[in-house]
Amino acid sequence: MVAHLAVSIDGATTGFEADQARFYAMATLWQEDVTLVGADTILAQESAVRTADRPGPRAAGPLLAVVDSRHRVHNLEDLRDLGYWSDVIGLYSDQTPARAPDSTTGELVAGYEQVDLAEALELLHRRGAQVVRVDSGGTLVGVLLSLGLIDELSLLVHPVVVGAGPRWHGAFDGRFDLRLANTEVFEGGIVWLRYCTA
Template sequence: MRPHVVAQLAVSLDGVTSGFDVDLARFYALATLWQEDVTLIDADTILAQEDVVRAAPRRGAREDGPLLAVVDDRARVRSWESLRELGYWSGVLALYADQTPARPLDATTRELVTGYEQVDLTEVLEVLGRRGARTVRVDSSGALLRASLALGLVDELALLVHPVMVGGERWCDTRRLGLRHAGTEVFEDGVIWMRYCVTSGR
């Protein structure tokens, strides 16, 4: 059975995901409410923070934490050990495709290979479900989230809407999505947390 898939992202009033300040402590405190079994993230997000990850204290794997699964079609991530030891996740899983470049022979990171040129996200979720995952949180505001929505894989979407106009490319054309309102919370600084059930992804 496929896990329940949730996604949360911070956006401006005009639907842009960058160019404004986000209270990350609040963002991730809200994200913990889903108690995900797996955090699904893409290589670009990891690579953008790789220097910070490598310099961060190594607290050791968190036994009761979620599994970190990283979509890495081109085998670009190298900081697996640092990610494993950050203290947020119970372990890491590299998601590769058949045509992903060869990894070092001494690589110790667990792998799941699906798809030919690109990771097959549908199969990934099916495998994770068979392995006991009930909730997967997509930690992305870019291509991974858009692909997941296009494939109809996201069940729940939360938007932290910030009271700023940024200008630029919108993160997604939500007119293509069937969204059913599930709740709204307004914070003192004007940020609005809006939650939706996704009834259609195509």
């Protein structure tokens, strides 16, 4: 599993203008089978999705899996049509509020209150997923780090300090040893740091 994030020098994931074009162009590098996204990342893009083009699902694209134990995301069908993903799926828990009976969206249920991420990933793996890329503002990445589920960390570091705000590692306060795999410097002072778990 790879976590790819755009960050400030002080590790923030919001509060600055990220080079989105470069970020998403680089995200294609892993050719993931599943894009694992936090519900809050989806909710932050809700209005942009409403007005976006809808070319329809991309057959060769990854599966979009949204972690959503509180069922806060109600536009999964719209996301399917954006032209990035082949299909979408909600990851829920036993306690997730009921979904619409006529919903055409697939789902996996793992865990009691919150989604059991290790179990959900195992279920996705059984459906053939090999490479998973996490797209999160840090909270979900932090939980996955705590569970020891991240194999690769890719940080696109922007030359800005933003002070307070969410960090790429969420609430993780343990220790995580890394091995540098690659660095690259881009125009505008953006530095790409790529690490693997030690």
